[in-house]
Amino acid sequence: MSQSNYPIPQLPNYQIQRYSSPMRARHLIWSATVVLALSVLSTTDLAQQPPYDVLIRNGRIVDGTGSPWYLGDVAVKGDTIVRVAARIDGAAARTIDVRGQVIAPGFIDIHSHARDGIFELPSADNQVRQGVTTLIEGPDGSSPIPLKPLLDNVAATGVTPNFGAFIGQGSVRAEVIGSINRKATPAEIERMREIVKQGMLDGAFGLSSGLFYVPGTFTPTDEVIELAKVAGAMGGIYISHMRDETAKVLASVRETIEIGEKGKLPTQITHHKVIGQANWGGSVQTLALVDAARARGVDATIDQYPYTASATNIGSALTPAWAREGGSDATLARLTDAGSRADILAETIRILQEERGGGDPQNVQLSRCRWDPTLDGKRLGDVTKARGLEPTLRNAADTVLWIVANGDCGGIYHAIGEEDLQRILKHPATMVASDSGVTVFGRANPHPRGYGTFVRVLGRYVRDLHVITLEDAVRKMTAFPAQRIGLSDRGIIRVGMKADIAVFDPATVRDRATFEQPHQYAEGVGVVIVNGRIVFENGQMTTARPGRVLYGPAFTQ
Numbered sequence: 001m002s003q004s005n006y007p008i009p010q011l012p013n014y015q016i017q018r019y020s021s022p023m024r025a026r027h028l029i030w031s032a033t034v035v036l037a038l039s040v041l042s043t044t045d046l047a048q049q050p051p052y053d054v055l056i057r058n059g060r061i062v063d064g065t066g067s068p069w070y071l072g073d074v075a076v077k078g079d080t081i082v083r084v085a086a087r088i089d090g091a092a093a094r095t096i097d098v099r100g101q102v103i104a105p106g107f108i109d110i111h112s113h114a115r116d117g118i119f120e121l122p123s124a125d126n127q128v129r130q131g132v133t134t135l136i137e138g139p140d141g142s143s144p145i146p147l148k149p150l151l152d153n154v155a156a157t158g159v160t161p162n163f164g165a166f167i168g169q170g171s172v173r174a175e176v177i178g179s180i181n182r183k184a185t186p187a188e189i190e191r192m193r194e195i196v197k198q199g200m201l202d203g204a205f206g207l208s209s210g211l212f213y214v215p216g217t218f219t220p221t222d223e224v225i226e227l228a229k230v231a232g233a234m235g236g237i238y239i240s241h242m243r244d245e246t247a248k249v250l251a252s253v254r255e256t257i258e259i260g261e262k263g264k265l266p267t268q269i270t271h272h273k274v275i276g277q278a279n280w281g282g283s284v285q286t287l288a289l290v291d292a293a294r295a296r297g298v299d300a301t302i303d304q305y306p307y308t309a310s311a312t313n314i315g316s317a318l319t320p321a322w323a324r325e326g327g328s329d330a331t332l333a334r335l336t337d338a339g340s341r342a343d344i345l346a347e348t349i350r351i352l353q354e355e356r357g358g359g360d361p362q363n364v365q366l367s368r369c370r371w372d373p374t375l376d377g378k379r380l381g382d383v384t385k386a387r388g389l390e391p392t393l394r395n396a397a398d399t400v401l402w403i404v405a406n407g408d409c410g411g412i413y414h415a416i417g418e419e420d421l422q423r424i425l426k427h428p429a430t431m432v433a434s435d436s437g438v439t440v441f442g443r444a445n446p447h448p449r450g451y452g453t454f455v456r457v458l459g460r461y462v463r464d465l466h467v468i469t470l471e472d473a474v475r476k477m478t479a480f481p482a483q484r485i486g487l488s489d490r491g492i493i494r495v496g497m498k499a500d501i502a503v504f505d506p507a508t509v510r511d512r513a514t515f516e517q518p519h520q521y522a523e524g525v526g527v528v529i530v531n532g533r534i535v536f537e538n539g540q541m542t543t544a545r546p547g548r549v550l551y552g553p554a555f556t557q
């Protein structure tokens, strides 16, 4: 956990001042006079405070709307942006001269797993150091039921970034039906609709699903639509980790669009990708489906992380869903029964060949094995060899079942094509999201997306490869996700908006986290402000914890 080995990046070209000495001297003298002469301290002393709390000067303002950058200053008072102008001369408690670097709205991560880690590390360093100021939880159909205690706990804990959540369809189904593969009865659907409604009243931004996972995968489309209608009627959106991101990805995109269309609510393909080399290029058709849907008035959008590897636990990724029905005891029973074990093994071999295995066990990397941390970071082929087996697909599949039987591990799957990644990123309806939790520095071998998603887009895909423009990239991280979930007071640098701000150097901003060495913070981000408070500067997190719980459109106290 120690971070002492990490070299603090120096950003010598920042000039940061407390408010100017004459101002300070005047203030002190005046205050002293007041103390001596009068007892009417509070109002008169208040009048002597500088007009701004934070003044950021000489920035290239990339305002989040997609408009070209312009030169200017941004002034903050309290938690709000109070002035944006070519030049602002008023005094401020803190003046920061950013000398031509970018002033952008803080980044909004619409697909985060922040409840994994936020209570252990409320400062969320891996995210905030990239410029992220808002984390939205409850994706992939997974959220606490009910939602309220989570949001209350975050508010009580005091966290650095803002925090919001979706209500998860898989969790709702598990609550009512369990992890069982059967249709819901009308009474059960009614009960699930009630839980979704309560989640929306508790402050969810909409309904998430993980139709790839157990138990979401057991859900017929019509049942999802019935729940989506509830979220939609209350102003929420639908966001889905789709049923299949491999050979059946087109059918999954159609289903996601259908749920939005029939559920009458905005619908979003989350972390869109096409997995398995045989399916590469499929984004041409998936994006055409999204375009066709939008052309006929379906509000369908996309989010994405900028890596050619995905991550989820080994069992979910590499064994068939039927093998995991009913929970881990049922899974273990199937693994010890010779007949069902052979069936699982055959299906796992196929998945290693055609889907997340990418045809080679070395494409699979273990990220976290709680039962044996020495496996963290190792490749499946190497683990198979270490078990005394040739690293064939069959033996690797046997190793997969051995891992699941031992309590499973997190895994990373290098099976996404770069061309699809870039094509999806370029699409105007695609925003950027990490799919990451709050990462404790140095622990295990997580997917680098938690440390690098946003700065990787700005460094690799904007500056180095020119895939999208700087302004478009910032839009995909700020105004676009804000608008998607109805955060009308965040995501744009404009007077009256909440002061969530990221300052970064477009010439040096980059991700350093790799699949081999993920625990490396972002580079090139200079200052991060949440609700008007500086949370990161000079390469260091501050002690401020100004993050707020953000509530969705149907929230009632």
Ligand SMILES: [Zn+2]
Binding pocket: 140, 241, 271, 435
């Ligand atoms: Zn997911």
